[in-house]
Amino acid sequence: MIALLLALLLALPWVLPPFYQTLFVFYAIAALVVLGLHLLTGLAGLTSFGQAAFMGVAGYTSALLALRAGASPWVGLLAGLAATFLFALVLGLLTVRLKGHYLPLATIAWQVALYIVMGSWVALTGGRTGLSDLPAVAVFGLELRDPRLYHYLAWGLLVLYALVLYRLVHSRHGRMIRALRGDAVAAASFGARPPELKLWTFVIAALGAGIAGWLYVHFVRFVNPSPFSLEASIFYLIMAVVGGVGALPGAFLGAGLLTGLEQWLKDLVPLVLGKSGNYEIIAYGLILVGILHLAPRGLWPWIEARLPRRTPPLPEGEGLPPRAEPLPEGPLLVVEGLTKSFGGLLAVNGLSFEVHRGEILGLIGPNGAGKSTTFNLLAGVLRPDAGRVVFRGREITGRYPFETVRLGLVRTFQHPHLFPEMTVLENAMLGTYPRTRAPMLSSMLGLDRVEERRAAAEAYRALVRVGLAEKAFLKAGALSLGEQRKLEVARALAADPVLLLLDEPAAGLRAGEKRALAGLIRRLREEGITVLLVDHDMELVMHLVDRLVVMHYGEKIAEGPPEAVQRDPVVLEAYLGGAA
């Protein structure tokens, strides 16, 4: 399939009429920017209205070097990318930490600011009229002035960028980037550092736009601010949204469709309105509005659903190396005097208990008793005001999740924080993040293949253990709730847990699913994993756990085996309420 497309690509310039040859070059340029948006917006969830500005940075840098210093466009490319890298780093540091809608607003801010500077700094950039007579790109003395030749340059760079991006997306970093977007907390709990990842995503997307900018200015051999305006950025975003920002082919689809439509619309809309002028933005706006209402995930998902599905081969072979350190004697987890208040409210007050190796401990209590807070304190999402937590003989009080997960303290989430667009196997592979090491550059260059294979095998084994092996290549969103819970457990297993913290695993499950889940948890205990679970579902808890700790108003009111706790009058009072 791919080979066919590549052959087509190579032959195309000689088959198309001249107008379309040029159009295809512009298609490639647009696709570079839109691919960056796929990574940035589609995967990492950071919407940018400023990609065209990065095009401008690279384009102007190269143009200025060529005109003022007589440099070759290739030097211009390197310099342009370096400049884009620097701008992206600085702007990224400012922007990626912004929450929610502040981030896209910030991108608008610097896009407009940069655009105005480009147009106003006449001495440097030639202002609105711009700079002309830029040299053409030359390859071994052959000048690429003809669109047919430029086609190879543009598409060559595009294919390279797409490959690098593809490798990145299908690596441990790519999985984590996608995870960050849906759920930073879940991602952090497996060891990710959100700000770093987001920053690099930002920079890589900007570099794609930089390449596009360079290609643009040396194709038309003229540079002025107008292709790098906020409206251009919006136009690229429209391409991304129309094609489907979540999938790599979507970027190609959107870029191609709208580049093609552009010309057609430029002719059509004035006809409809009965007067000549540049009214096509009306159509773009309507297209965007229409897509958001009718096909919010873009057009690619429609097409993908109709393509034949190839099942990839099952991962096999060695998994990842298991945990080397043996467990010390004594209780696995010790909680002493744990205390936490929010504002004036004391949520957890001097809680102390132990978890022994190989047991299943249940933490229960009526609504508002402080169970979730305790859970989050143990998981490292919250810092306690007082008290200690000791795990495997080491003090872990207040340590972040990404530190404790490496020690083998792994948690699941009450609302499955799975990533519905990723496959079941990819979701499970997220659990291997703290056990793998390949840096981002290795992933992009495809040097992490061995580690990836082992991680896949490990994750697959986890799927087998929970009974989800046949669904490995389905999208996680297609699973039933009971299966989603199992997938969460599988993901936790892929992290090689010593102590598994389960957060309301039974919530929303039907009787049969609960039974299956309980069976799974018992099997895990037999394999040597210790479990601490928090739940409301007495039916599940009472028949599963070895011991219970009962909380009420933030304190421990009872502890012991289920039969004893069920008969404890203090517990009964707490659950059924006092007289009123």
Place this chain on the structure above:
Amino acid sequence: MLEVRGLEVRYHAAVAVEDLDLHVGEGEVVALIGPNGAGKTSTLLALLGLVACRGEIRYRGRLLNGVEPEERVARGLVLVHERRQLFGEMTVEENLLLGAFARYKRGERRLKGDLERVYALFPRLAERRRQLAATMSGGEQQMLAIGRALMARPRLLLLDEPSLGLAPLIVREIFGILRRLKAEGTTILLVEQNARAALELADRGYVLEAGRVALQGPAAELRENPRVVEHYLGIQGEGSG
């Protein structure tokens, strides 16, 4: 006054309420009890139209499916939300007046009387009428939420866990007020985790578990029934063996 048949509430893949039937007669106080996660809150939210559901809901003889929540409030079906949902940056009096907005919109401008009634019922609110809602204690906020609901002159008052997070003394006060409302003839559907308090107040009760009705009957019977305890503490049931 209220007839529910075959109610089903789902959140994506999770089933919160399944095949639920219940009814509330005029002037009755009905308790909906059960352990956490049993689907009690989802039931109330579905009654008000705040979550999507399937099944039939008949209120005063008319089908409610498809009617917007604001319209249901205007027809006298009023909910005191589990999290109260007060307007924190507004005063007590403003919160109360806004409770009557549906009536105000229809042209009823004489709200003073209702305001005085609420203040008589909740003297603490009268003392704090100009205080911002967000600065009040949990118990006072709960009173304000109930007062706000009363301003709408409800025909059927729905309460979601009024005792949640409150100290026993305050819970006693609030239930005392609910008793007064009952004496005045207000129809109430009360969701509570505190089974004892709820069953002491109510005429009838339903015990919910895992989204279905496990037990039902007159409150007096349920109070004595040991199986209620079991449902709360999971002693009985199929077990997950």
Place this chain on the structure above:
Amino acid sequence: MDPLIFGFLLSDGLISGALYALVALALVLVFAVTRVILIPMGEWVVFAPLTQAVLLEGRLPATVWLSALLLLVWAALDLRRGRTPLLLALAAALVVAAGYLGLAVPALAPLVAILVVLPLGPATFRLFFEPLPGATVLVYLILAVGLHFVYKGLGLAFFGPEQFGLPALLAGEVAVLGLPVPWQGIMLVLAAGLLMASLYLFFTRSLFGKALRAAAVNRIGARLSGISVREAGRVAFLLATGIGALAGVLVAPLSNASYEMGFLLGLKGFVAAIVAGLSSYPLAVAGGVLVGLLESFSSFFASAYKEAIVFALLLPVLAWRSVSSLELEEEE
């Protein structure tokens, strides 16, 4: 600096500041109630004076037909909801009638222009935003950006690229502390003040105003109290468009109007709204004045970059706002 020049810049800055403050107020109002960042506001602000200009040239502006059309589409969508479609159709007829009235009586042109532009806001909300009730702020933002493109393109199609000069509603200048200030400018500042005062009274004294605030502060609580959040959204859009159109008509005689200005104007009002964290009305006013003064003084020192400076100012403000914002938004 020469005190006279300082005075000029100050008065200039305050007058633009009043304009930006009004736009910011409108943006904050809409965001608070509907979570929509109303990017097309700039276009509507400039549509009003442009409509007025076309009326004064003796032609019926296309905005009349656009408004009427949107109202009729709205009526068609709500066909089964009681009297609403009838009222909307009536409103559409009213808009057309007003258009002809404006042609016949040029003195009424500014008023007619505002009336004609007014339905654009609530109709846009009903047609494009209401059908997506639970969407994230980001989706609304992208939608708003798309609509901005549509309205900007329509602006070009309706009014062309030229600038229109408009007669002042109050001609001439008056000496304030030795400085000649145009009456029109004073009128704008006074109108802004009056509008702010009325809004303040509306939100704090009238139960309808409080209900609107309630819908902004707590959606669920509002619905539980019988307040329709959809209606609140429409009212918010209506008020915002009214404020914007009025502001546009008042400022146009001072600086001419062209379809392009809308966007930049909207963006500057938007900078002020961000200073206000999209939530505080007093800060919106302060932000507007700040932007106006900044622009005015920058234009003296570094004329070409004055706008770049205003936007660069946005970054630290956004950073500060993001840190102090307690809201957790789910990312799209």
